[in-house]
Amino acid sequence: xxxxxxxxxxxxxxxxxxxxxxxxxxxxxxxxxxxxxxxxxxxxxxxxxxxxxxxxxxxxxxxxxxxxxxxxxxxxxxxxxxxxxxxxxxxxxxxxxxxxxxxxxxxxxxxxxxxxxxxxxxxxxxxxxxxxxxxxxxxxxxxxxxxxxxxxxxxxxxxxxxxxxxxxxxxxxxxxxxxxxxxxxxxxxxxxxxxxxxxxxxxxxxxxxxxxxxxxxxxxxxxxxxxxxxxxxxxxxxxxxxxxxxxxxxxxxxxxxxxxxxxxxxxxxxxxxxxxxxxxxxxxxxxxxxxxxxxxxxxxxxxxxxxxxxxxxxxxxxxxxxxxxxxxxxxx
Amino acid sequence: xxxxxxxxxxxxxxxxxxxxxxxxxxxxxxxxxxxxxxxxxxxxxxxxxxxxxxxxxxxxxxxxxxxxxxxxxxxxxxxxxxxxxxxxxxxxxxxxxxxxxxxxxxxxxxxxxxxxxxxxxxxxxxxxxxxxxxxxxxxxxxxxxxxxxxxxxxxxxxxxxxxxxxxxxxxxxxxxxxxxxxxxxxxxxxxxxxxxxxxxxxxxxxxxxxxxxxxxxxxxxxxxxxxxxxxxxxxxxxxxxxxxxxxxxxxxxxxxxxxxxxxxxxxxxxxxxxxxxxxxxxxxxxxxxxxxxxxxxxxxxxxxxxxxxxxxxxxxx
Numbered sequence: 001x002x003x004x005x006x007x008x009x010x011x012x013x014x015x016x017x018x019x020x021x022x023x024x025x026x027x028x029x030x031x032x033x034x035x036x037x038x039x040x041x042x043x044x045x046x047x048x049x050x051x052x053x054x055x056x057x058x059x060x061x062x063x064x065x066x067x068x069x070x071x072x073x074x075x076x077x078x079x080x081x082x083x084x085x086x087x088x089x090x091x092x093x094x095x096x097x098x099x100x101x102x103x104x105x106x107x108x109x110x111x112x113x114x115x116x117x118x119x120x121x122x123x124x125x126x127x128x129x130x131x132x133x134x135x136x137x138x139x140x141x142x143x144x145x146x147x148x149x150x151x152x153x154x155x156x157x158x159x160x161x162x163x164x165x166x167x168x169x170x171x172x173x174x175x176x177x178x179x180x181x182x183x184x185x186x187x188x189x190x191x192x193x194x195x196x197x198x199x200x201x202x203x204x205x206x207x208x209x210x211x212x213x214x215x216x217x218x219x220x221x222x223x224x225x226x227x228x229x230x231x232x233x234x235x236x237x238x239x240x241x242x243x244x245x246x247x248x249x250x251x252x253x254x255x256x257x258x259x260x261x262x263x264x265x266x267x268x269x270x271x272x273x274x275x276x277x278x279x280x281x282x283x284x285x286x287x288x289x290x291x292x293x294x295x296x297x298x299x300x301x302x303x304x305x306x307x308x309x310x311x312x313x314x315x316x317x318x319x320x321x322x323x324x325x326x327x328x329x330x331x332x
Numbered sequence: 333x334x335x336x337x338x339x340x341x342x343x344x345x346x347x348x349x350x351x352x353x354x355x356x357x358x359x360x361x362x363x364x365x366x367x368x369x370x371x372x373x374x375x376x377x378x379x380x381x382x383x384x385x386x387x388x389x390x391x392x393x394x395x396x397x398x399x400x401x402x403x404x405x406x407x408x409x410x411x412x413x414x415x416x417x418x419x420x421x422x423x424x425x426x427x428x429x430x431x432x433x434x435x436x437x438x439x440x441x442x443x444x445x446x447x448x449x450x451x452x453x454x455x456x457x458x459x460x461x462x463x464x465x466x467x468x469x470x471x472x473x474x475x476x477x478x479x480x481x482x483x484x485x486x487x488x489x490x491x492x493x494x495x496x497x498x499x500x501x502x503x504x505x506x507x508x509x510x511x512x513x514x515x516x517x518x519x520x521x522x523x524x525x526x527x528x529x530x531x532x533x534x535x536x537x538x539x540x541x542x543x544x545x546x547x548x549x550x551x552x553x554x555x556x557x558x559x560x561x562x563x564x565x566x567x568x569x570x571x572x573x574x575x576x577x578x579x580x581x582x583x584x585x586x587x588x589x590x591x592x593x594x595x596x597x598x599x600x601x602x603x604x605x606x607x608x609x610x611x612x613x614x615x616x617x618x619x620x621x622x623x624x625x626x627x628x629x630x631x632x633x634x635x636x637x638x639x640x641x642x643x644x645x646x647x648x649x
Contacts, residue, residue: 133341134341134342134343135340135341135342135348135350139340140338140340140350141340141350142350142351142562142565142566142569143562143565144527145343147535149536161529162435162437162438162528162529163437163527163528163535201433202435204435204436204437204438205428205433205434205435205436206428206433308529308534
């Protein structure tokens, strides 16, 4: 394991007050620049000496990236909005409780006060082989240490892998995918809107990144469309310590219903793959069907089809199956 | 070295080879562009015709069909299948590195499997139904022939070179290059495919076979050479990477010559299967590439038999 030291190696600190200034600084430093949101993922990297950026671009002073406002359709959440603000926001709680639930499951109150929505969904994986600085695939090497026959891979992926078996650590990511959120990403020359589902990428696409964000890209805003407001939601996160831990498996689901009948569904599981997994087959199964125990059971079975556990994470299969079953059962 | 190869620390703190650096890919692309542009300008500056001149046929056409079979249907199917799989392999290998990202791994190994199957087919087909050595043999006389062509290309004052047999020297050299490079990419690629998820096996990133293949085994069945952990894997990655960037250069030059106006009749023969009698007499020595005694039909059928009739052993073997 890496040794966490108290002192962080020196770097240039850039504190822009506008998005344009931040983008200019990111362009100036290129790969040597590190974009800092809440800092809760970043400072671990720096203290471990695994990441040694030339410059840190602190977004904390950019007010336009903070806050929640009513958009033309739904909510517009600045990427630097803290998780506590999201948990406490009246409209989020009344119309999008799924997101508030997910945000409230992140770590501890202190961390939620400091941590941001943008940082939570952009954070890097917690695979300890990778975070210990070993030259694995994700770090630019040619091996996955976590996939080795004797590796400690209890927390790793059971599906969606391609050489790397690390999982997405974000609690809010599956909720945003379930809510069909749109991610606004600014570059120096252009702005792009990504569906939350496409924002997270797997190792088959790029083994060194977990999101579409490349050097020079800045996630500025997350839009939650009104389409899923006041839907029937279900969120559950299973973790080793109930007080404070990353998920082992979590489920975020949104259902449009007529009585007990599911008219439309978006069901997303995290902690089982390098990205939040949308369960298309389960959604097709439950759409237009009255929810009952039999449907919930079948949904759970379909959810884990195609999974390939590693040596020590076979338990994730029944855990995922049961979480999906509970999500569908919640409509009954 | 460090510029072209990537090294990282393994868990034991040793610097271990990881693969080729991205700069090598840019170098290969740059060299390919330079070669194509350089050749094009040089060709124009020397006043060579961009288009194939009408052949000045001196030889007898008696007994020769109008159309001379050059590539049978099975040969053409092999060529284009291999070409398609090779292009898919290169695109899936390098385009994501240039910024256009997509899930490339599955497409890449499937294209690799197709390439392996086509090559197995090609080897069997050429050994059983074709004159295998007409493309493979390279003797002193072949190099003299190639040198003569090269001199004539550089200076029009140098004597007219000898006409070749069915496969000119540069074609055979290119074939050898592709054979060696493709086999290097395939062998290393198979080892790399063992580490990824396929329907055929469980992925395993830790294969002692690679260490054993690289280092050999002593009489006790242990690796004969002690390698740093991960070094054999690094070597596999490096060889695969070098083969990949060489293939960029080779495929780029092949496509360039295939679409050049003065070489298109070669390309057409890979599509239609035949060349016309005038090109045959203008560019080939009938003694080295005998097309028989006129028994070839004007519209020859595809198939191995037709090919074997036009692939008589070269006289200089």
